[in-house]
Amino acid sequence: MANHYYNSEDLKKFGQVGQFQKEMADKFFAWYGTVFQDSNLSAKEKSIIALAVAHAVQCPYCIEAYTADAYEKGYSEAQMMEAVHVASAIKGGAALVHGVQMMNKAKEIAM
Amino acid sequence: MKSLQATQNRLAQAQEQIAILEHSAFEHFDPIPFQYKLEESSLYPLRPKEINIFQINIGKMCNQVCKHCHVDAGPDRKEIMDQTTMQQCLDILSAHPQFSIVDLTGGAPEMNPNFRWFVEEIAKLNRHIIVRCNLTILRANKKYYDLPEFYKKHRIEVVSSLPFYNKDRTDRQRGDGVFDDSIAAIKMLNAVGYGHEESSLKLNLVYNPAGAFLPASQTELEREFKQALWNDYQLVFNQLFCITNLPISRYLDWLIQSGNYERYMDKLINAYNPAAAANVMCRNTISVSWDGYLYDCDFNQMLELTLACPSKHISQFNIQQIQNRDIIVGQHCYGCTAGAGSSCGGEVV
Ligand code: SF4
Numbered sequence A: 001m002a003n004h005y006y007n008s009e010d011l012k013k014f015g016q017v018g019q020f021q022k023e024m025a026d027k028f029f030a031w032y033g034t035v036f037q038d039s040n041l042s043a044k045e046k047s048i049i050a051l052a053v054a055h056a057v058q059c060p061y062c063i064e065a066y067t068a069d070a071y072e073k074g075y076s077e078a079q080m081m082e083a084v085h086v087a088s089a090i091k092g093g094a095a096l097v098h099g100v101q102m103m104n105k106a107k108e109i110a111m
Numbered sequence B: 001m002k003s004l005q006a007t008q009n010r011l012a013q014a015q016e017q018i019a020i021l022e023h024s025a026f027e028h029f030d031p032i033p034f035q036y037k038l039e040e041s042s043l044y045p046l047r048p049k050e051i052n053i054f055q056i057n058i059g060k061m062c063n064q065v066c067k068h069c070h071v072d073a074g075p076d077r078k079e080i081m082d083q084t085t086m087q088q089c090l091d092i093l094s095a096h097p098q099f100s101i102v103d104l105t106g107g108a109p110e111m112n113p114n115f116r117w118f119v120e121e122i123a124k125l126n127r128h129i130i131v132r133c134n135l136t137i138l139r140a141n142k143k144y145y146d147l148p149e150f151y152k153k154h155r156i157e158v159v160s161s162l163p164f165y166n167k168d169r170t171d172r173q174r175g176d177g178v179f180d181d182s183i184a185a186i187k188m189l190n191a192v193g194y195g196h197e198e199s200s201l202k203l204n205l206v207y208n209p210a211g212a213f214l215p216a217s218q219t220e221l222e223r224e225f226k227q228a229l230w231n232d233y234q235l236v237f238n239q240l241f242c243i244t245n246l247p248i249s250r251y252l253d254w255l256i257q258s259g260n261y262e263r264y265m266d267k268l269i270n271a272y273n274p275a276a277a278a279n280v281m282c283r284n285t286i287s288v289s290w291d292g293y294l295y296d297c298d299f300n301q302m303l304e305l306t307l308a309c310p311s312k313h314i315s316q317f318n319i320q321q322i323q324n325r326d327i328i329v330g331q332h333c334y335g336c337t338a339g340a341g342s343s344c345g346g347e348v349v
């Protein structure tokens, strides 16, 4: 038994999730494949979105996969880091904008 | 940075590299032999098609010591082709008009003292000549400053590496200051007419990944290179060739030292493309080493895998034997068949 919650080697086993529920896994991987094809957004644009989202959801597997993918799509390090800043700005902004919620509630209950 | 040979690294020996590639020294790593993949694609044994490219590596001497170099080239390497071997190449070329393209590589081919003479002699035979110029050589010494004019005079196609359109990534792979010198060299080539859209003087750039990843799509990256080099430096070039790094020599050493070897091999194997395998460059190329030995390609040359036929040296050149031989393949060949494939002219599909 591996003694880490996250093991880089496990990324290779992603396809095996179908062992416990094949039908849903097959549908997921087919859908995943379609999502990342060139379409109204290019595969390249989708790759940098995926890299940003990987950071927002803080998934080490996705960060590993989409860092390599971003390089393979020709992005520079500066572009990759800007994508992470976009994710961070949205995450930070999302937390901060809830400050309005807090203010509303505070005003409701305060004298 | 020094060559593997200068540092007495065991990977300076071709047999050591082959031992790692073919009989993995790594536990839990047992990659599928390249031969099986070719068999599945009905391509084994791999046979030549019409051979029309005569690639000559005129020496391992280079003014640079790039981290990924598959030649293990550098200023310390003294192995360069002599005039007698060059003359043997010329004799073979003149007897075999089927070699319509002569591709000169190195090291830095320009550092061979007989380089200009050799080019002039090949030009008399009326062949398309390619010189793989590392760009910085044009700035390395006054004696090279007139090379762009020399290339122009002989209508040479110049093919030059530029790993990225920014300084940081280029210098990390090729050494400090290489990006700035490369930009200055492209400027010199542009000034004599190279690289302009309407010009017949072709300047093609080569992109190869600065790390353990595969190259980007050639068309897309070419557009970005063109835009960046024009916007930032008002430079032009014709085509961008995207090349995959093959896991041999200094790049193999780097892969192992950085812990990327298995991951990279897996990546290459998973990206195996039968269409790319059908078009690998060894099917239409013959590669000659500085000392006149014959190989399927520049990579097999560095692994010292001479042709699998009695024509092993330029002095034994027999086109029938060469045409009828089997090409020697190994695990390093996965580098030529990943994704859109890779050759000295970039993607192959
Ligand atoms: S310029 Fe080319 S030959 Fe010279 S060290 Fe770099 S990769 Fe090797």
Ligand code: SF4
Binding pocket: B280, B281, B282, B283, B296, B297, B298, B299, B300, B327, B328, B329, B330, B332, B333, B336
């Ligand atoms: S490494 Fe050489 S022999 Fe192997 S596929 Fe590539 S070109 Fe052919």
